[in-house]
Amino acid sequence: MQPTPRFEELDYRQTPLGELILRRRTLLPLDNLEVYEVILGDAYLMTSLFNEVEKALSRLGLAAASEAFPGEGVLDVVVGGLGLGYTAREALDQSGTKSLIVVDFLEPVIEWHEKGMVPLGAGLTEDPRCRFVHGDFFGKALGDGFDPDESGRKFHAVLLDIDHSPSKLLHEGNAAFYASDGLAKLLDKLHPGGVFALWSDDPPDDGFMAALEQVFEDCAAHVVTFHNPHQDCESASTVYVARKAGGSGAD
Structure with missing residues (x-):
């Protein structure tokens, strides 16, 4: 052997x-x-060494969505950024999730999952609720939406895990999304009462919170701590959770 x-x-x-x-x-x-x-x-x-914050993004975001839309199997969810699949897997493990679209700009990342090259790939690929979409999350958020088969489709929750933070971007073209005008376009993709949640590797940012508060009814920044085995210390990231005005069942 x-x-x-x-x-x-x-x-x-x-x-x-x-x-x-x-x-x-x-x-x-x-x-x-x-x-x-x-x-x-x-x-x-x-x-894959530490993934608590990716899981917390799904738990916190979908817990907030379930308050507005209670019940099992009722939430249509979008995840921006597939990565190693921890945010998507945790979203599917929440009882409220009915469907999941995962948008990723990098086609090889989707292929890793479809070919079983990463540990969570087979489980995501085989789950009938889960669909991978190759494309630009930010372009879709500012444009016609996340479902290529249904322009303008609305969702109960959008969970974003792509950039390192709203100010530390993988590409400078993403910056427009994090301003209030960009967030307002995302708002159109959510049902009334729907939730937007975002992972950030930085501490809570007052400027970004102000942008969220201009657009969403309720906003919170949750600091999530986790053990970092590389440095043998506690590390922390932030999960922002923002809810659109409105209530359950509204269109």
Whole structure:
């Protein structure tokens, strides 16, 4: 039996955003833990080593949506950014979720899941509620919407996990989305009472909160802490949750 390699590059692609690498490492100090990592250009984009904040994004966002739309299997959800799939998987694990569209700009990332190259890929691909859409989340948010088969379709929750924060962007073209005018266009894609939730690697930002408050009825910034095994310390990220005015059942 061949030993598991300590380091393995599983895929390498050139993309419009730079070099994209999927790699797998075995961490000997952590009892030979197998870890998947994604590198985009010069940025360390994501790791399976810690994923609590990605899961918290789905839990907090869909908990808020379920308050406006209670019941099992009633929520139509969008996730912006597929990555290693933790936000999407957690969204599907919430009892309120009826359907899920996951939008990702990088086609290789979708292929990793469809080909079972990452641990959560098979489960997402085989779930009939889940659909991958290759495209620009921000263009769709500012344009005709997220469902390529139904222009203008509204959703109960939109969960975003793409940029490092509203001010640390993977591409400068995303900046317009985070201003109040951009957020107002996203509002049109939500049912009354619908929720927008966003992951950020930075502490709560007063400027972004002000933009949210101009558009949404209720806004909150949740600080989520988690253990970082790389540095053996507690780290923190932010999950913003904002709710559109209105109530359950409205169109």
